[in-house]
Amino acid sequence: MSQQSDTISMTSVGGAVQDVLLGGKVFTPQNENGELVEEFKLGGKYEVDEVTFSTGGGATNGAVTFARQGLRSVFMGKIGHDPAGQAVVTDLKQEKVDVSGLVYSKKFQTGYSSILISPTGERVVLVYRGASTHYRKENFDVSKLNSDWLFVTSMAGSMDVIEHLVSAAKSKHMKVALIPGSGELKQTDWLKKIAAGVDVFSANKEETQTLVGGDSLEELAINMSRLSGGVAVVTDGPNGVATSDGQRVCRAGMYEDVPVIDRLGAGDAFASGFVAAIAKGGSMEDAIILGSANSTSVVQFVGAKKGILHASTELHGMDISTRDV
Numbered sequence: 001m002s003q004q005s006d007t008i009s010m011t012s013v014g015g016a017v018q019d020v021l022l023g024g025k026v027f028t029p030q031n032e033n034g035e036l037v038e039e040f041k042l043g044g045k046y047e048v049d050e051v052t053f054s055t056g057g058g059a060t061n062g063a064v065t066f067a068r069q070g071l072r073s074v075f076m077g078k079i080g081h082d083p084a085g086q087a088v089v090t091d092l093k094q095e096k097v098d099v100s101g102l103v104y105s106k107k108f109q110t111g112y113s114s115i116l117i118s119p120t121g122e123r124v125v126l127v128y129r130g131a132s133t134h135y136r137k138e139n140f141d142v143s144k145l146n147s148d149w150l151f152v153t154s155m156a157g158s159m160d161v162i163e164h165l166v167s168a169a170k171s172k173h174m175k176v177a178l179i180p181g182s183g184e185l186k187q188t189d190w191l192k193k194i195a196a197g198v199d200v201f202s203a204n205k206e207e208t209q210t211l212v213g214g215d216s217l218e219e220l221a222i223n224m225s226r227l228s229g230g231v232a233v234v235t236d237g238p239n240g241v242a243t244s245d246g247q248r249v250c251r252a253g254m255y256e257d258v259p260v261i262d263r264l265g266a267g268d269a270f271a272s273g274f275v276a277a278i279a280k281g282g283s284m285e286d287a288i289i290l291g292s293a294n295s296t297s298v299v300q301f302v303g304a305k306k307g308i309l310h311a312s313t314e315l316h317g318m319d320i321s322t323r324d325v
Contacts, residue, residue: 008279009072011101011145012272013165014059014153015132016077017111018084021262021302024049027118054303055091057111057132058153058179058268061304063097065272065294066151070311071279074147076101076140078131084110085131091305103139105131117262117302125264135161142168149199149279150174151272154181159190166194175199177275179268185210195228200278202233202271217242218249222325231284233274233291235267241292243274243284244325250284252320255292258300265304270295273309285320292318 026046029039040046059077067073075097079085081104088110092099111132116124133156142165150169155162162184169176177200184191185207192211195201201224205217212223217234221244224232235241240253273294277287293315298307 007072008149009074009147010063010066010149010151010276010279011074011076011147012059012063012066012151012153013076013140014062014155015057015111015129016060016075016079016085016088017055017057017113017127017129017132018087019052019054019056019113019115019264019303021052021054021115021117021264022048022050023052023117023119023262023302025119027116027124028120050302052302053087054305055088056113056265056304057088058181058271059151060088060092060097061265061268061308062151062153062179062272062275063092064095064305065269065308066276066279067095067097068308068310069273069276069280069290071276072098072147074098074101076103078103078105078135078139079111080105080109080131082109084112095305101140101144105134108134115264117264120260123262123264129156132156137161137164140165145169145172145174147174149177149275151177151179151275153179153268154183156181157183157187159184159187159194163190163194166198170197175279177202177271179203179271180207192227195224197230198228199230200233200275201228201230202235202274204267205234205236208232208234218244218251222246222249231278231287233271235270241270241288243288245284247325248284248322249325250288250320250322252288252292252318255289255296255318258296260299262302263299266295266299268304269298269308285322288320289315289318
């Protein structure tokens with residue numbers, strides 16, 4: 001490792017929401033012929049089997065991964081003065097995440113999601129993004145960015161804010177990980193501009209194909225690495241992941257085949273686990289293992305944070321193929 005983990009500081013920027021997760025057999029409804037359907041009748045009343053309150057958002061999920069991995073973790077985001085916002089703060093403080101970079105919206109409430117989870121782990125999300133979609137450059141005091149890494153998650157397409165933060169981080173010689181969301185991916189040219197020069201870029205297969213050419217995960221990872229100049233990560237759910245630093249490309253499948261309870265937060269868990277390993281001086285192979293293990297653990301629990309791994313968790317190896325580019 002290039003540094004002791006307790007000296008490495010990670011700042012996560014992006015969304016923060018409170019989640020209410022509703023689970024039960026009712027979320028795999030069948031019609032009179034026993035066929036699965038994906039709809040509920042308007043005006044109907046349906047019984048659920050369980051209710052779980054949690055908090056989420058890519059940046060808060062990443063911040064908890066970093067904290068549990070023994071890194072100094074800071075969260076920068078925007079919430080409202082409301083119970084949902086207080087839940088976000090309480091969860092982060094319990095995980096020893098620094099929330100001094102938090103800002104409050106005077107107009108919008110904290111983001112809130114109602115998540116319907118089927119017994120197969122698939123979900124439907126009803127989301128109010130609220131304060132998490134109204135970012136301005138002045139919300140973030142760039143002078144306080146003194147971390148080793150900036151972990152940038154979706155900011156609802158606020159490209160000017162992301163560009164501002166990434167530029168500031170680079171000027172302070174911070175490393176940058178960029179994990180875009182749908183709002184950013186709709187602005188392809190601007191995203192390509194920001195992605196050039198980041199240290200880690202992570203997206204799924206379909207998302208990466210909007211930015212660079214390639215059919216296989218390996219091709220996409222290589223081409224994305226050439227665009228960014230850093231490590232590119234391309235995920236494809238249960239089909240695994242490919243990563244490339246422009247010199248080598250790694251390909252891996254699943255960490256373990258486990259029963260899936262809830263897929264919420266799986267992508268955040270992989271990306272933040274991957275970045276945590278890189279930040280601690282690990283190789284791409286090390287990063288794939290930690291990211292995959294973190295994601296595999298998260299899907300076995302309801303909610304995006306419960307299954308996030310601690311640094312003390314013993315990990316096993318994976319079948320990872322590596323070749324020169």
